[in-house]
Amino acid sequence: MSAPTSSAAAVALLAGRHRWRPLEALPWILAVAAFFLFPEYRVLGSQVLIMIGFALSLDLILGYAGIVSLGHAAFFGTGAYTAGLLVNAGWTEPISGLVIAALTAAAIGLISGWVILRTHGLTLLMLTLATTVILQEIANEKDEFTGGSDGLLFTVDPLFGQFAFDLEGNVAYLYALAVVAILFYVTRRIVNSSFGFSLTGIRENTARMHTVGMPVHRRLVTVYVISAAMAGVAGALLSQTTEIAALNSLSFERSGAVLIMLVLGGAGRLYGAFVGAAVYMILEDRLATIDPVYWLFWIGLVLVLVVLFARRGLFGVLSDAVAKAGWRA
Amino acid sequence: MSATILEVRDLHKRFGGLSVARGIGFDLAAGARNALIGPNGAGKTTFVNLITGALKPDAGQVLLDGVDVTHISQAGRVKRGIVRTFQITSIFKGLTVLENVCMAVQEHQGLAAAIWRPFGSNRAVIEEAMDLLSGLGLTDHALGVAQELSYGRQHLLDIAIALALKPKVLLLDEPAAGVPSAEYDILLNVIGDLPKDIAVLIIEHDMDLVFRFAERITVLVDGTVFAEGTPDEIATHDGVRSVYLGGEAHG
């Protein structure tokens, strides 16, 4: 515990927490560099970026508000299918497609969140799970609209009427990069706002927040809706760039994967989403192609080890190491 | 004769077969310094929960400043001025001490819904939180994590959070519980220095604290008000003695 030399210093420290630091440019520099350095991996790269966006949306509710959800794919998948259904209904412009996907996912988030966020613990966990599984069952059943287990195939117009999505993933990568950058900016502002700060209170001690006069349920639903919208954008990005909306975008497995990515990287830090999604997706790409059983075993083991020994995730470990190095220097 | 700020009328509450509040009637004057005592199981905690809205009564009313708040939620009552602290401290353990108080200040000032402007730009909020902390001698611990505070200081933090909410009525639930003797005097001073316009009700077992602090004492036994009066009246009340003060004081 380091005591400040004056209370003014303490105030200044807290007041300056939201300022941009130079190191924050690093992930974006790396993302642009990767585009040029690894041209054969642009398709994978765009999917990593999309997962980062998805993981950021989960960090809002999990890392900051403390809502444990096993069903966040409900919103991801809603976005994915909305993007496809729009095209099949005649609306083929991609960017407005993203916006409409976000709004649709937000609506689902509002309805489900309003109802289930009155509960907590195992009950809430099960209800989040139920949300995504029910949506998946509906998508499976209404196969005349959704393509059922074959998925929904569609193609959006070229971006800005000029840049068609190509097989090498060039347009997809830059599209995803731009959209995720916007998602990140929005998330960062929310997290650093008074609203975002109040969420950490819910996470730390929900009961106490009631007794300091916070309308807890309303606050939780608000962040849930925003998070759902963001997840919807990520899902729409995926289906637009891969030209298919599949049932697994609504699955429990997808929800579990993004949860693992976030925890692996470190929840409640924003940048944990970057580290976790990148590491998970790249490892999966490498290991699952060698042997899916191998991949499953190792990711399971990593998860167990992270929970037991590196609870703040890879980013937590990294930032601790950097901090220590900073002190020594 | 001060105005009555808090009025409780004929509160009843049952849990299954157990009656925990049997027609409690109670008044608190503005600026009062009252204490609520009673043996274990008397229903003191239930009573506090009924006042703050954590529990809804089966019958009866709670009025704040003449307004019926019986059907208003906990958060709603806090906004109107009924604030409590906790016997087992309930703070935000993973946040810093300063952040703990900021949480309450920004909520009270209605700033917590702002979703775009950075929290840090509300310097007034942070400065007010800092002022509250210095009033309680916690300045040096402001940037420390709340979990690492000594137990006595955690109680002080709890009080800081409560004061940040600008209460009209402050319910202190066993503020001395578990506080080591070394920090006891600081706590007494803090309670003694509470703003005079706040009506304070202390629920306590610690008789030193009660008799040093209270202007009026209410004795709760078995879910009803057994006796009420000045400290002298209660100290010499035969019934109270036998029910409660006859043995050694708790805490």
Place this chain on the structure above:
Amino acid sequence: MDYLLNVLFSIVFDGVAYGMILFIISVGLSITMGLMGFVNLAHGAFAMAGGYVAVTLMNQAGVPFALALIAAFLAVAAFSVAFERILYARLYGAGELDQVLLTIGLVFMSIAAATYIWGPSAQPITLPAVLTGRIDLGIREVPVYRLFMIVAGAVIMVALWLGFERTRFGAQIRAAVDNRRMTQSLGINVDRLFTVTFAVGSGLAAVGGGLGVEIWGLDPDYPIEHLIIFLIVVAVGGLGSIKGAFVAALLLGVIDNAGKYLLPEFGSFFIYVTMIAVLLLRPAGLFGRS
């Protein structure tokens, strides 16, 4: 009319049989979650392990069905004790998220291990002849094995119920579910209580896994495939309640069966709707304590 009655009877009978297996597997999860508040998503892995132990003993070593099930119970119970002491006990105070993540990690590892050892395809099982075929109950003819499942489930239910309600051990468990701190302060070793309960619960899951191979099949995806239904039974029944697990398992078994029979395109839709309805009306489940 007779046809309708036949259909109704089949749905209920099969549903109850299915529900009995759900009960045998899920009751352990309900008690351990109610007792220790530990979210164990790997419970299905213990059921799977039981299935594999039983099937391997029967297919490779010619062990009779009943003995194989008992061996499965003992092996998995013993194994689970090691797990509980070495891994789970470290997370009892931790948040729900940590427990979810740890146990999901264990599930992944168990699926990978099972695939590696036994391969990805479903395991064949040959039931003893006495349990095959159909039997005439007078009013109807029913498959023998389904009847066996119902009887086995009922017997286990009664045994658990008596153990829970009539023994001192059971009383201690009930007390600890109700108020762990108070029970500890009475001098009862809650940790040991939990280890034993966890072992019995996991052993029962193993037996259920073995019993269920005939109707559900057994492949390495088992823990994830069935995880959700186990959790639903526990959530709907209420944590820490044998009666709750029993009622919920039978109810969900019948509803799921009815749904799959009458509206198969909807899959398991109806059990999710049931769960949502129950949890919104009674968040602690049918027999849970809030």
